[in-house]
Amino acid sequence: MIYSEVSGTISEILVTHDQIVEKETDLLIIECMKMLIPVTTKNKGKIINIYVKENDIINEGDKLIDVNYDI
Amino acid sequence: MSWEKELEEKVSREKLSENLGGKDRIKKQHDAGLYTIRERIDILTDKSSFNEVGKLAGHAIYNENNDLIDFKGSNFIFGKAKIDGRNIIVGGDDFTLRGGSADASIKEKHLKCEQMALSLQLPLIRIVEGSGGGGSVKTIETSGRANVPEVEGWNLVVESMGTIPRVALGLGSVAGLGAAHLACSHYSVMVKEKSAVFVAGPPVVEQIGQKLSKNELGGYEIQLKSGAVDDAVDTEEEAFEAAKKFLSYLPNSVYQLSDQIISKDDPKRTLEWLIEAIPKNIKSVYKIRPIIEDLVDKDSFFEIGKEYGKSIVTGFCRLNGWPIALMASDPYSYGGCWTSNTCKKVQKFVDLAETFHLPIIYLVDCPGFQVGLDAEKRGTIKEGVRAMSAIWQTTTPWMSIIIRNCFGVAGAAHKRGSSYISRFAWPSARWGSLPLEGGIEAAYRSDIENANDPKLELQKITTRLNKLRSPLRSAESFLIEEIIDPRHTRRIMCEFADLSGPLRKTGKTNRTMRP
Numbered sequence: 001m002i003y004s005e006v007s008g009t010i011s012e013i014l015v016t017h018d019q020i021v022e023k024e025t026d027l028l029i030i031e032c033m034k035m036l037i038p039v040t041t042k043n044k045g046k047i048i049n050i051y052v053k054e055n056d057i058i059n060e061g062d063k064l065i066d067v068n069y070d071i
Numbered sequence: 072m073s074w075e076k077e078l079e080e081k082v083s084r085e086k087l088s089e090n091l092g093g094k095d096r097i098k099k100q101h102d103a104g105l106y107t108i109r110e111r112i113d114i115l116t117d118k119s120s121f122n123e124v125g126k127l128a129g130h131a132i133y134n135e136n137n138d139l140i141d142f143k144g145s146n147f148i149f150g151k152a153k154i155d156g157r158n159i160i161v162g163g164d165d166f167t168l169r170g171g172s173a174d175a176s177i178k179e180k181h182l183k184c185e186q187m188a189l190s191l192q193l194p195l196i197r198i199v200e201g202s203g204g205g206g207s208v209k210t211i212e213t214s215g216r217a218n219v220p221e222v223e224g225w226n227l228v229v230e231s232m233g234t235i236p237r238v239a240l241g242l243g244s245v246a247g248l249g250a251a252h253l254a255c256s257h258y259s260v261m262v263k264e265k266s267a268v269f270v271a272g273p274p275v276v277e278q279i280g281q282k283l284s285k286n287e288l289g290g291y292e293i294q295l296k297s298g299a300v301d302d303a304v305d306t307e308e309e310a311f312e313a314a315k316k317f318l319s320y321l322p323n324s325v326y327q328l329s330d331q332i333i334s335k336d337d338p339k340r341t342l343e344w345l346i347e348a349i350p351k352n353i354k355s356v357y358k359i360r361p362i363i364e365d366l367v368d369k370d371s372f373f374e375i376g377k378e379y380g381k382s383i384v385t386g387f388c389r390l391n392g393w394p395i396a397l398m399a400s401d402p403y404s405y406g407g408c409w410t411s412n413t414c415k416k417v418q419k420f421v422d423l424a425e426t427f428h429l430p431i432i433y434l435v436d437c438p439g440f441q442v443g444l445d446a447e448k449r450g451t452i453k454e455g456v457r458a459m460s461a462i463w464q465t466t467t468p469w470m471s472i473i474i475r476n477c478f479g480v481a482g483a484a485h486k487r488g489s490s491y492i493s494r495f496a497w498p499s500a501r502w503g504s505l506p507l508e509g510g511i512e513a514a515y516r517s518d519i520e521n522a523n524d525p526k527l528e529l530q531k532i533t534t535r536l537n538k539l540r541s542p543l544r545s546a547e548s549f550l551i552e553e554i555i556d557p558r559h560t561r562r563i564m565c566e567f568a569d570l571s572g573p574l575r576k577t578g579k580t581n582r583t584m585r586p
Contacts (some may be wrong), residue, residue, distance in 0.1 A: 005381065006134070006405050007445055033438060034508055035406035036354045 002039060002065045008032030010056045020071070027065050030042045030058065045069040080139075085126050088144030090389075092167030100167055104265060105243055106307055108148050108163045111198050113313040116152035116161060123150040124187070128177050143168060143333040145177040146201075149184035150481075151193070154315050158323070160188035163198030166243055170201040172210075176195035178223060188202070192238040192324035198315055199253050200243035222248065228255050231575040233426060233583020236321045238314045241266045241300065242307055244285060244415040254299050255586040257423055258317045258375060260310045261291045261303045268294050269421040295378035298412060302377065304410070316373050321427045321434040328428055334392035338565035345557035349475055351501035359384055359434070362474075363399055366561050369390065380416030382407050386428070390561075390568035396424035399434035402475075408441040409481040414454035418461040422584035425461075430468040432564060436508055439479035455481060463487045464582065468571035472560065474552070477502040493567050495555045500542045502551075507536055509521050 011031040024039040049066040129144035151161030162184040188195035239256035245268045269289035291303035322329045367388035374386035381404035400407035470493040471485040486492045522528035545551050
């Protein structure tokens with residue numbers, strides 16, 4: 001599970017359900033303090049669930065995306 | 072006429088002391104994937120270098136003729152040892168005897184360990200498991216009365232925070248006084264999934280309605296983000312390596328200076344890629360750690376507290392072999408804005424560098440303090456002024472390189488008032504009281520609202536003001552001393568290290584640091 005490290009607004013979602021993503025892929029962009037901050041994967045994985053949509057206001061610690069790294 | 076018999080008894084008692092809590096307890100410890108305290112000290116320290124103090128102290132059982140029938144050592148073991156050829160003091164809890172609690176401890180051993188490190192002015196490594204010599208509920212029955220709470224010897228702990236390096240390793244479940252010992256250090260480490268740290272463990276917390284596992288209550292993810300513990304690693308061996316690496320940058324005490332080592336990395340090495348490291352789009356972020364790692368001597372960056380107050384990266388490094396304390400903004404966290412936790416991290420790190428006389432280099436990209444309701448609720452401005460005060464109180468040589476944003480009060484904290492620091496800026500630097508973005512609408516509200524085309528008016532004002540914010544215009548007025556080619560930054564940092572090394576002075580700081 002990837003949680004948000006910052007509070008802000010979901011600016012863009014760059015992946016879809018079931019997508020296979022490589023290590024350090026940008027999954028979504030959060031606009032925070034006027035900056036566009038990408039949220040990336042640690043390793044190669046598969047997108048299981050996306051808990052947010054574009055323009056959602058999020059807080060630190062909110063669930064963003066579930067990635068299965070055991071593929 | 073000889074004393075062999077007495078010596079034989081001493082050796083026999085020492086052997087009993089080596090049995091710790093007995094075979095079954097040791098097996099339990101191993102089955103949990105943990106080492107015993109004696110194994111830990113063996114792995115941590117140089118071969119055969121451990122000189123134990125008080126191995127004969129413990130709890131003996133005698134028969135009616137006063138002959139010894141059994142002996143268990145105290146569950147706190149300490150002594151002098153060497154790591155990488157350097158003298159240190161090491162002390163640790165034996166979890167196989169009453170879970171490291173006071174029931175099987177001799178409190179004077181804890182005090183002597185602290186006194187010894189402080190008096191001999193040697194770094195102290197505390198290996199903590201259990202309650203770290205604190206009491207358990209059972210103490211009331213064994214002592215026949217209730218204790219008035221007191222942490223005897225804490226004055227020594229407080230004094231040593233300003234005198235000798237203290238490293239604490241939490242290598243299992245750590246609670247109460249043990250957790251206090253872990254937190255009261257210059258650097259603390261947990262082992263992922265094996266260590267848990269809390270004021271009180273799950274059975275006690277359940278009494279207030281919170282049913283949580285050890286990891287849910289005090290696992291590494293909780294304690295690293297809270298800032299109670301600095302780092303977490305995968306194995307005990309890695310925890311020992313982290314302790315050694317941390318100490319390698321520091322002197323034995325504030326009365327000494329850490330050495331310059333021979334560096335094979337060219338201090339004049341140019342870094343071509345830095346000319347395009349900072350994106351032109353001001354909303355885009357970049358990764359600061361590859362920049363740090365390439366600027367400092369190869370493989371010398373040792374990050375401290377990676378998961379806490381993440382808008383600032385802090386760590387030790389070497390430049391031309393000199394030990395340096397390095398801070399750098401990380402735009403991936405709140406764009407580099409100082410959050411409440413960032414401010415607390417800065418306070419501790421700056422105090423640490425000042426205490427042990429390490430020059431400080433700060434790579435600045437700070438758009439200001441975090442703003443918004445969350446920031447206000449967390450007392451950001453209060454922690455901010457405390458961080459600023461810590462910076463203003465430093466006397467150690469200081470260098471700031473403004474690599475991008477430097478705005479507002481938090482931005483001003485890249486230097487300590489009007490005292491001299493070495494200061495440079497990259498061409499990508501931008502500064503001011505407030506960033507133009509978002510501020511123009513407020514400052515030019517009436518001009519924009521009264522214009523025939525407000526959007527066009529905003530654009531015109533923005534273009535006009537953008538022309539004024541080139542760092543070169545600030546340099547014209549000598550508001551910034553030098554704009555440098557980013558590719559030459561390593562050379563400039565190494566020159567600072569060479570100049571600063573001889574300026575360092577030994578001794579205690581006026582206000583010794585708190586944990």
